[in-house]
Amino acid sequence: MARRDVEEAVEKLLEPGLEREGLELVDVEYVRERNWILRIYIDKEGGVDLNDCQTVSEKAGMLLDEADLIPDNYMLEVSSPGLDRVLKKDKDFIRYTGEDVDVKLFAPLEGKKGVKSFTAKLLGLAEDGALFLKTEEGEISLSRDKISQVRLHFSF
Template sequence: MASKEEQLVALFAPTVEALECELWGVEYITGGPQKILRVYIDTDEGVSLEDCEKVSRQLSALMDVEDPIAGEYTLEVSSPGMDRPLFTLEQFRRFIGHVAAVKLRIAFDGRRKFKGSINAIEDSDVVLVVDNEEYLLPIESIEKANIVPQF
């Protein structure tokens, strides 16, 4: 069974692509006093406020028709930013050589948090080098991952 995020990605992708943007990812946050639906978009030229506005308008209309989320929620549309989240193996592949902070769903080797260089993708594993040690982290075990900006 697909997660809520996967269902929303499948629903949103055609609309976002028709608006000449890439659907980078979706986060559906239910903890706390309100639900937040965060949609990340990207383009080769970067994301403008106008891009976010047009995608937000279209996704709001789509959500009104399809109604995939019960109750109230806040829709946020934004650029992935410099510390962009990574959702897919292809996104990890695009950032080989960059430093990422990764949080796992369950502990591996006694820890859940890793910060290191994305070295490769092997099958469905992300190869992360942390302190000169390679870790193979299955994509399905990654709860959250972000690029760590280097200045």
Template structure:
């Protein structure tokens, strides 16, 4: 059976050593269907925060060779390697530590105070809890186990 999470996990195992050899951090791996196409997306960043096209191409070429050899995906797909962009996902404790003071969006699996989506300034991440200062100056604490998605965001 074809399992999307297994593909992402397998590809993560392949891309991590490549990323580390290029002194890059792996942010996320997504495998999803968009229209009639399957897309495998690899999100990377470097220490300076300005990932270059050349860095993306190097990782893409090296990963393509491994994927062609190992053939872990039983569908045809498009491989994309890029930076995570302005709305970078926050996945690890290190991400939350690094982006304290930044505006983030959090979506939860279940409602908290009647809602599932929150936007606020990341005050802290401690003991598996995200502490946000919301726009109305209210502070909310969200248990990390309830988080479906968290990412940087911006105001227009």
């Protein structure tokens, strides 16, 4: 099973139960570092704590063992997405409209030689999925296929 297929299958398996518990499934990553790692990022109003992560880890581990979705040996990690969380889904972009974000691009912006990352205010999401952003130079619209990553901007 391909990496993305595993992530989608795990998301479909776990999301309903997490929602019943008042938790949001923020993201699922299945990556090979030294070994295969299945990372589940959860959140809730007011933030998650260690007990939330432990409970989800135990319940998810049992569900994943029963479903037998992943043929490889892997380590399961459950954590909070953090203050500088990655925004991936439409609901993330809608929820964080008005917030500052750090944007990384696959290639420099047209007319901006070498600029592949910048901080902007997230103004919203277009129907076609493009992001509306306000930069120092003005407002821009960027299609998601040009964007490598969007994270909430965190400053001290």
